[in-house]
Amino acid sequence: MPKMVILDIETTGLDPIKNSMIELGAVITDENLTSITDMVTYVKLRENTVINKSAMEVNQINLNSQAYGLFAIDPRIAVFGFNSWVLSNCEGGKPFVAGWNPSFDVSFMRSYYKEYGLEWPFHYRMLDVQSINAFVDNFNFTSLKSVRAAQKHRALDDAFDVLSRLKELRSMISNKYPNKGDCLG
Secondary structure, eight states: OOOEEEEEEESSSOTTTTTTTEEEEEEEEEOOEEEEEEEEBBBBOOOTTOOOOOHHHHOOTTTTTTHHHHHHHHHHHHHHHHHHHHHSSOOOOOOOOESHHHHHHHHHHHHHHHHOOOOSSSSSSSEHHHHHHHHHTTTOOOOOOOOGGGGOOOOHHHHHHHHHHHHHHHHHHHHTTTHHHHOOO
């Protein structure tokens, strides 16, 4: 299995054009789902950003807080820094993205990559842990231990939560099919 980037972002809404990413967190794993490195940063708003009140209630990031004011960095610096971090830690092939509904996070990141003229560094495949979780629950398989009800909605915490779920899933499959688990790392 190639390296994987577990990506999570917090935003001011659901539209990657009108809204802004305000926190970016990610974990890079090896083929055994061992965390190699992680990163998190607050990201300043794009110009003319629409701030959706319900999105801010979910992520609970106070844009007027001292922490956000001191540590939020320009979006261009955040995206270029993230891109360099991915490239320097994922040599030898394009990593794939994993996450809890990663298509949401990827849609935002792609809009930033396009805006800044960066080449997309990821494989076309994505691993959606939310869909796996729903599949496991819908077919009454042994449920994953942790339930996302107590979701933290902070980027790096959520990325590590996804990593934990992937390890639980790998263990569940390995226990049910002992000779097949090797394919999961």
